[in-house]
Amino acid sequence: MDNEINLDKLLKQVEQADLMQLMNAASYEEDEDKKKVLEALFTYALDKRQEKIINEKDFVR
Template sequence: MKEVEQIEQLLVDPWTVDIQGLWEQALHNPDPDKRKLFDALHTYVLDKRQEQIINEKKFVI
């Protein structure tokens, strides 16, 4: 449970997460399961950042 709490705290603000570090781990981690995890985390953080940008009032398509 401690790990889950740490991940949740990490993802509270997607702008504080080192997205490059997640991407590097997704590419170069020797454990294939960890690569999948870091890839999923990278995708999640990227989606949250995009969602926040799109929801800004000044954002226009």
């Protein structure tokens, strides 16, 4: 249960993170495994922001 709470906290922080900062961190990371994690976090944050915009009442599809 504690791990789930910690993961939720982490993901909330990622959602609020600066997208450019995440992308830059991924771009300049030399360790391939860390780079993949940073890219995944960037994608997650971007997806959450897009989801929020798409779900707005005035969004036109």
